Amino acid sequence: MMILKVNGLTHQVDAEADTPLLYVLRDDLKLNAAKFGCGLGQCGSCTVMVDGKAVLSCVTPLVLLEGKQVTTLEGLGTISEPAPIQRAFMEEQAAQCGYCIAGMMMRAQALLQRNSKPTDEEIRAELQPNLCRCGTHMRILRAVRRAARLMDTADASPANHGSTP
Amino acid sequence: MTKSGIIGGIFAALCVGGAAGAFAVAWRPAIAAIDPPKPQSFDTNLVKRGRELATIGNCGDCHTARGGKSFAGGVPVPTPFGTVFSTNVTPDPETGIGRWSEAAFRRAMRSGVDRDGQHLYPTFPYDHFTNVSDEDDAALYAFLMTREPVRAPVRQNQLAFPLDHRVLVAGWKLLFLHRGTYRPDSTKSAEWNRGAYLVEGLAHCGACHTPRNALGAERTSASFAGGDVDNWHAYPINAQSPSPVPWDMEALFAYLRDGSHPDHGTARGPMAQVVGNLSEVAASDVQAIAAYMADMFGAPTPDRKRQGEAALAQAKSAPAPAPRANAPGGSIYAAACATCHESGRPPPYGGINLGLSTAIAGTDPRNLANIVLSGVRPVEGERSPIMPGFAASMSDAQIAALLNFLRSRFSNQPPWAGVERTVEEARRADTAFLQTSAGPRNAPAEASQRDKP
Numbered sequence: 001m002m003i004l005k006v007n008g009l010t011h012q013v014d015a016e017a018d019t020p021l022l023y024v025l026r027d028d029l030k031l032n033a034a035k036f037g038c039g040l041g042q043c044g045s046c047t048v049m050v051d052g053k054a055v056l057s058c059v060t061p062l063v064l065l066e067g068k069q070v071t072t073l074e075g076l077g078t079i080s081e082p083a084p085i086q087r088a089f090m091e092e093q094a095a096q097c098g099y100c101i102a103g104m105m106m107r108a109q110a111l112l113q114r115n116s117k118p119t120d121e122e123i124r125a126e127l128q129p130n131l132c133r134c135g136t137h138m139r140i141l142r143a144v145r146r147a148a149r150l151m152d153t154a155d156a157s158p159a160n161h162g163s164t165p
Numbered sequence: 166m167t168k169s170g171i172i173g174g175i176f177a178a179l180c181v182g183g184a185a186g187a188f189a190v191a192w193r194p195a196i197a198a199i200d201p202p203k204p205q206s207f208d209t210n211l212v213k214r215g216r217e218l219a220t221i222g223n224c225g226d227c228h229t230a231r232g233g234k235s236f237a238g239g240v241p242v243p244t245p246f247g248t249v250f251s252t253n254v255t256p257d258p259e260t261g262i263g264r265w266s267e268a269a270f271r272r273a274m275r276s277g278v279d280r281d282g283q284h285l286y287p288t289f290p291y292d293h294f295t296n297v298s299d300e301d302d303a304a305l306y307a308f309l310m311t312r313e314p315v316r317a318p319v320r321q322n323q324l325a326f327p328l329d330h331r332v333l334v335a336g337w338k339l340l341f342l343h344r345g346t347y348r349p350d351s352t353k354s355a356e357w358n359r360g361a362y363l364v365e366g367l368a369h370c371g372a373c374h375t376p377r378n379a380l381g382a383e384r385t386s387a388s389f390a391g392g393d394v395d396n397w398h399a400y401p402i403n404a405q406s407p408s409p410v411p412w413d414m415e416a417l418f419a420y421l422r423d424g425s426h427p428d429h430g431t432a433r434g435p436m437a438q439v440v441g442n443l444s445e446v447a448a449s450d451v452q453a454i455a456a457y458m459a460d461m462f463g464a465p466t467p468d469r470k471r472q473g474e475a476a477l478a479q480a481k482s483a484p485a486p487a488p489r490a491n492a493p494g495g496s497i498y499a500a501a502c503a504t505c506h507e508s509g510r511p512p513p514y515g516g517i518n519l520g521l522s523t524a525i526a527g528t529d530p531r532n533l534a535n536i537v538l539s540g541v542r543p544v545e546g547e548r549s550p551i552m553p554g555f556a557a558s559m560s561d562a563q564i565a566a567l568l569n570f571l572r573s574r575f576s577n578q579p580p581w582a583g584v585e586r587t588v589e590e591a592r593r594a595d596t597a598f599l600q601t602s603a604g605p606r607n608a609p610a611e612a613s614q615r616d617k618p
Contacts, residue, residue, distance in 0.1 A: 018496035041553035061500030
């Protein structure tokens, strides 16, 4: 039995110390935003936040999470009340197939929490470990910039859909 | 630091001891400035050769700042004595070497004196470049003088008194600079001699792989016994090599050329730049370097050979199921490392079998700590391995537990001491920044353009 704190709730999970966090999130807690991509920590689709930092949940065993707070995309916002990062990704239509997007959002969220006005270069460098096969990179970049503005100005007005970069 | 205090003291004593003599020793005349030569005035074949030589010499890696213009300098080089910034070696007349004649360039390479007659700090490895032939200096000169001139003033070095006085470098040179170009060894093959010429000269391998004395000079008595660079340990390339499988010429060639070898793993840290460069030059030169280096390692003793074969046999057999360890190190290994490192896929895309890892068998855990913290980032435009870094998900104590586990499981060496401290220091040194410090290369299309001037 392991104790795991996810999105503000404390769970008791029946798993070994070396079980990857991703398996517990998806299989036990039914939090399916984080995706299994490569299982090797090479694609970023499983990214979640641990104590505010972006972490690859497929190569993070439970033993590393003692006393730490895990945040998944489900912990940021809901469909009716999306968080700024989620709104920004929707408004920019940044997803094509969407498989990588939850990971992208989590890594971008971690970046924006420690640096509210990242430069383009900083965004690119930060998202470098996350792969997207559809090629929506430019939209993802725009979405992160938009999220930074939304968080900064707390501007909740609806997006202008003919958005410019 | 007391060490630098002592060093400063020695330098001061040196200086005071012979102020008058020092002037005679230290003074060098300026060499007359020239009008920057036109790029068209250089023979294109000479330029092409110079490009290849500059690649072997790693010139661009030290003289190009991250995100900066090629060869425009400004790269901070941390030393125990302070930080020295690399200079602008583009042909800009005001801030680069545009007004340097070939004679001035050759003097800088041979004896570390700039065109004005100022002594250069030995972070510029002229203790090796003194071995470079006149012809090769001419080619390097032609290559640099045909680069795009970049206006980039040289950054001020951060050295404490009295080391900020360049005249002291003259004393250092008296002690440690052995002038004279490379003399071939007639008892060895042409290939060996070519390798020796490159390794001891332009490629300056010893600058990282030979330990330095208190005055920052290579200890010639401990040639290739392993050194330090940018918080990485440069492994010994002699009989003291900790590599589980002994190196031979074939493996050296493949590793230097491709950046990895199935029996040895992947070149990372500052060595990543070196293998990146060597993938672009003539194969025969890499072969020559491998031949000379293999001789430096020497033939393995029968005992060593047996150990190497045993390590290989074990690596190639099906991985023994990891004992379900209760210790945190074992659990971390099972979830974070084994998926790649027990995949059986050869590098660069699979993780090396850790029983073959030099980092785990080495005398200090620094390199392993660097890799676990920062991972292995892909190199732009190259087929290269990747590994995620674990700095965000593991504490220093957890990484230390993992390192200790790896050491006990995958090597027959005694445990390391002070692992957690090493991890702390590695985290502070932020090696992710250093290991990717190479800026954009001079020309991305170099390899395909090799036959064109």
